[in-house]
Amino acid sequence: MKKPKIIITIDGYASTGKSTQAKNIAKKLDYTYIDSGAMYRAVTLYAIRKNILNESRINTLINSLVDINIEFKKNKNVQKIYLNGEQVENEIRMSIVNSNVSKLSTIPEVRNFLLTKQRDYGKNKGLVMDGRDIGTVVFPNAECKFFFNAKQEVRAKRRHLEQRRKGNLETYHKVFENIIERDRIDTNRPFNPLKKSPDAIEIDVSDLTENEVFNKLWGHITKKIN
Ligand code: DC
Numbered sequence: 001m002k003k004p005k006i007i008i009t010i011d012g013y014a015s016t017g018k019s020t021q022a023k024n025i026a027k028k029l030d031y032t033y034i035d036s037g038a039m040y041r042a043v044t045l046y047a048i049r050k051n052i053l054n055e056s057r058i059n060t061l062i063n064s065l066v067d068i069n070i071e072f073k074k075n076k077n078v079q080k081i082y083l084n085g086e087q088v089e090n091e092i093r094m095s096i097v098n099s100n101v102s103k104l105s106t107i108p109e110v111r112n113f114l115l116t117k118q119r120d121y122g123k124n125k126g127l128v129m130d131g132r133d134i135g136t137v138v139f140p141n142a143e144c145k146f147f148f149n150a151k152q153e154v155r156a157k158r159r160h161l162e163q164r165r166k167g168n169l170e171t172y173h174k175v176f177e178n179i180i181e182r183d184r185i186d187t188n189r190p191f192n193p194l195k196k197s198p199d200a201i202e203i204d205v206s207d208l209t210e211n212e213v214f215n216k217l218w219g220h221i222t223k224k225i226n
Pocket of ligand 1: 130132134
C-alpha cells in the first residue's frame with residue numbers, strides 16, 4: 001500500500017543545521033524541500049538592490065512585493081532559488097543580506113506575501129519546510145514538527161566555518177554578534193515570532209553530529225508514516 005504523504009516542519013534558531021537536515025529528510029522520502037529563510041533572503045536582496053530597505057521607503061517596498069517572483073528550481077539535482085528569473089543562491093547568503101534579513105522579516109506585509117507562497121507548496125503534502133514559524137503559523141496542522149536549538153557559541157562556530165569555506169573572511173566575533181542580533185529580532189518581533197509549537201519535538205543539536213540528528217528525526221518520522 002502507498003504510504004500517505006505528510007508535512008514535516010523544522011523550525012529553530014539560526015545556524016542549527018535545519019536546512020541540511022530538512023534537505024536530507026526530503027531526499028530520503030522523495031519529498032519537496034523548501035527553505036523558507038531563502039525566501040526572506042530573496043526579498044531582502046531585492047530590497048537592497050532597489051535601495052528600498054530603509055524605514056522611510058517601507059511603503060515602496062510593500063508596494064513592490066507584487067513585482068517579486070520567487071521560485072525554486074533543480075539544477076543537476078541541486079535546488080537553487082531564483083529571484084525574478086535570476087539564480088541568486090550565493091547572493092542571498094552574503095553578509096549584507098545576513099545583517100538585514102531579520103529586520104525585513106518583521107514586516108507583516110512581507111510575511112503575509114510569503115505565507116501564501118509557502119502554503120501553496122504544501123497543497124499536495126510530501127513537503128519538508130524549515131524556518132522560524134512553519135510549525136506555528138504556516139502549517140499549524142503539520143503531522144510532524146521539530147524545533148532545533150543549540151548554544152550560541154556552537155552556532156557561531158558553525159556559521160563562521162561555513163563562511164570561511166565560501167571565502168568570506170568575516171571575523172568570528174562579527175558572525176557571533178550577527179547570530180545574537182538575529183535571535184533577538186526573530187524571537188521578539190510581534191508578528192509571528194520564532195517560537196516552539198507546543199506539539200513540536202525539541203532537539204538541542206549542540207553536542208550531536210549530523211548523523212545523530214538525522215537518526216533522531218528519522219525515528220520520529222517513521223512512526224508517523226508507517
Ligand atoms: O533560516 P535563515 O537563517 O536563512 O533565515 C533568515 C532570516 O529569515 C531569519 O533571520 C528570520 C527570517 N525567517 C523568518 O522570519 N521566518 C521564516 N519562516 C524563515 C526565516
